[in-house]
Amino acid sequence: MIVSGSTSQSLAAALAAELGEPLGAVEQTAFPDGESKFALAPPANKSFADVDRAVIVASTTTAEAHLEVLQLQDAAREADINEVVTVLPYMGYGRQDRAFEAGEPVTARAIAQALSAGTDRILTVTPHEPDVCEFFDPPATAVDAEALLAEPLQTTPDPTLADPLFLSPDAGAIEIAETVRDAYGAGAVDHFEKTRNSGTDVSIEPGGADVADRDVVVVDDIVATGSTMSESIGVLQDRGVDRVFVACVHPLLARDARSKLARAGVEAIVATDTIERTVSTVSAAPAIAEEL
Ligand code: R5P
Numbered sequence: 001m002i003v004s005g006s007t008s009q010s011l012a013a014a015l016a017a018e019l020g021e022p023l024g025a026v027e028q029t030a031f032p033d034g035e036s037k038f039a040l041a042p043p044a045n046k047s048f049a050d051v052d053r054a055v056i057v058a059s060t061t062t063a064e065a066h067l068e069v070l071q072l073q074d075a076a077r078e079a080d081i082n083e084v085v086t087v088l089p090y091m092g093y094g095r096q097d098r099a100f101e102a103g104e105p106v107t108a109r110a111i112a113q114a115l116s117a118g119t120d121r122i123l124t125v126t127p128h129e130p131d132v133c134e135f136f137d138p139p140a141t142a143v144d145a146e147a148l149l150a151e152p153l154q155t156t157p158d159p160t161l162a163d164p165l166f167l168s169p170d171a172g173a174i175e176i177a178e179t180v181r182d183a184y185g186a187g188a189v190d191h192f193e194k195t196r197n198s199g200t201d202v203s204i205e206p207g208g209a210d211v212a213d214r215d216v217v218v219v220d221d222i223v224a225t226g227s228t229m230s231e232s233i234g235v236l237q238d239r240g241v242d243r244v245f246v247a248c249v250h251p252l253l254a255r256d257a258r259s260k261l262a263r264a265g266v267e268a269i270v271a272t273d274t275i276e277r278t279v280s281t282v283s284a285a286p287a288i289a290e291e292l
Pocket of ligand 1 (some may be wrong): 128169173199200220221222223224226227228230268278
């Protein structure tokens with residue numbers, strides 16, 4: 001049985017279809033003081049005794065979403081379901097994977113520990129650092145979804161991409177750019193150098209590739225405030241680029257990120273449904289299903 005958290009309803013439905021597993025029902029209400037209340041029900045015409053495993057699918061993009069996963073895990077345990085698998089298509093706080101300054105928590109570890117108690121297995125899609133899986137107690141798997149981004153880049157641009165360059169905004173994301181290029185089947189790869197000055201301010205130093213009159217796909221794991229991508233697009237435009245496409249696994253698109261990218265002149269954004277936004281046209285379901 002697939003159990004959808006409120007943040008991942010389209011992806012949970014796609015995963016249910018991909019696996020041929022039914023969707024359980026989740027009823028959400030609230031106590032008078034505002035505390036959330038959930039009730040899990042088995043799929044139509046089944047009882048919990050017929051259900052071997054519950055696959056909870058929920059991106060933890062908010063504090064409420066974290067709490068919801070804990071509650072759904074516990075509901076599955078209460079229903080005596082044999083195996084509880086937790087799929088975090090996007091793991092919130094995954095970027096706080098170390099104490100960057102004295103006195104800071106390793107929030108990814110704290111969250112992972114909390115989510116470990118109610119599950120037998122964890123899957124998370126393209127975590128910022130795969131090592132985050134080690135913070136969980138049960139076996140945890142990092143699912144790679146980036147190759148799926150190639151398909152719309154092959155089929156939707158009109159005209160099709162000409163001699164594309166797949167570019168990551170920093171050296172850390174170059175493997176993602178290489179994976180997308182390999183799945184696309186052609187093109188060069190390069191990376192910029194990024195310096196983060198603050199949460200919303202980044203500086204980008206160009207790489208060596210010639211981008212003049214070329215189509216460039218800027219590839220990253222996450223677009224959060226859009227600062228990294230809009231700075232990258234600006235640098236590319238200064239260097240005479242033709243069209244710039246943005247490809248990312250997790251379109252967090254916080255605050256005014258979408259407008260920022262539009263103002264910067266992005267041609268199109270290609271992203272997966274690990275975070276459900278209007279740009280999430282690629283489903284990560286096939287990649288997750290393979291690991292289930
Ligand atoms: C961080 O290194 C990530 O890979 C992304 O580059 C970052 O999360 C993007 O953030 P923003 O959109 O706020 O610049």
